[in-house]
Amino acid sequence: MNYLKEVWGSRELLFNLTSREVRGKYKRTIFGQLWSLANPLALMLIYTLVFGIIFKSNPEPGNPSGLNVFALWLLCGLLPWTFFANVVNTASGSLVGNANLIQKVSFSRIVLPLSTVGSSAYNWAFEMAVLVIALSIAGGFVLPWIPLVLVAMVLLAIFAAGVGLLFSIANVYFRDTQYLLSIVLQLWIYLSPIIYPTTLVVSKSKELGGLLGTPITLAGLYDLNPIVHFVAIFRALMYDNRWPDPSEWLICLAWALVTLLLGAVVFRRNERKLAEAL
């Protein structure tokens, strides 16, 4: 409880550090904030070309929205994913990168990884707003679902914050973490239904049945990946324009809360040792 109070007391610092990142990031570039769209757009073009056109990955049309555009379908999962990957990446480097500050000034250390969530969320919100406009132009009826999309975004941000806190501490003690992390994230995107639909895994799973004679199925294992559920919610709300399965909400909520709690506890236990360990 005391810790919550301490973190709450640092909210102004958190806000300032976030805006330092946001304002400092695109300073002295010609296109400014537009650069935050460049990366997802480039990924979209590449994946659409490779998986949408060459491999002909064909997700079902949005039901009931009727949308059938691979690029938009892709972005509904890709934008949440890139946000998540960004947060985990930058948060994991946030303590090591601010080592000098940590060794010279006493303040609530948790604001460093948390501010990376804030600055990534700012860019993500911008990207999502553009996506909503694109979906609306394509004929989707997204606007009424925006409040729920926001709830889902908050859940994913909480989950990302928890993972980010864990990796930020891990990276202080094992600098190998940052290199391992980029491999893990590359693997993770292919283990998630970002560029192919979940139905592909489900049908393959039915084909295979229980793995090695056990009742464990491929789809069962696949469901252990929390990103699967987050993406399911975003696709349902934004691409299909329907209520996501309530169980998906519960799974995401549980993942978000448990991860954040774990991250906060681990962070708190190590916070005081940081200045020496760095």
Add this chain to the structure above:
Amino acid sequence: MRGRTSVHEDFLALRDVTFDVPQGSTFGLIGSNGSGKSTLLKCLANIYYPNQGAITHFGKIAAMLEVGSGFHAELSGRENIFLNGSILGMSKKEVTRKLDEIIDFSGVEQFIDQPVKNYSSGMYVRLGFAIAINVDPDILVVDEVLAVGDADFQAKCFAKFADFRNAGKTVILVSHSMETVKTMCDHAAWLNHGTLETVGEAAPTIDAYLRSLNGPAA
């Protein structure tokens, strides 16, 4: 207190150091390089936490171990005042109230809306110092940062420390300049290889320290 550890062994940077700092005094920490002054200061500043023992203080404590920590080079001086102020624990309201005083003290009015990367190193530390000195704590912990800026600015800093003392606040400072310690401090502690050698009135402590340095030679 475990100091910066090497990979394999622990090193005790400080052991059995006990003393009181009288309220309202200006207290100097002296000793040779590696005697544990800075480690002690970091403990006082809540950056390191002692493995054993405790530090008790009354009132708000603020540390000035480095000036301009957390400045963002691309942001303007004004933006950095707010950013740095909040890192040092000031609220936005407080910073706004003291903004004129900070800018005035730093002497960089003319460039305050320029990105700090264009500042000369003197301007940079002057701005950092001006923010830090305006945190307005009851106890101020200072590490060798008095040597910033030109003679003019240094005189301003000393005047500010004198104001501080007159307001009944406590200053704890580390310095290698015995001149500084002699003129500013009324009490001092001499650390030697992580243990406390002498503590008490400034003049006798400094003399004892200087004698020990000259001892072998004489």
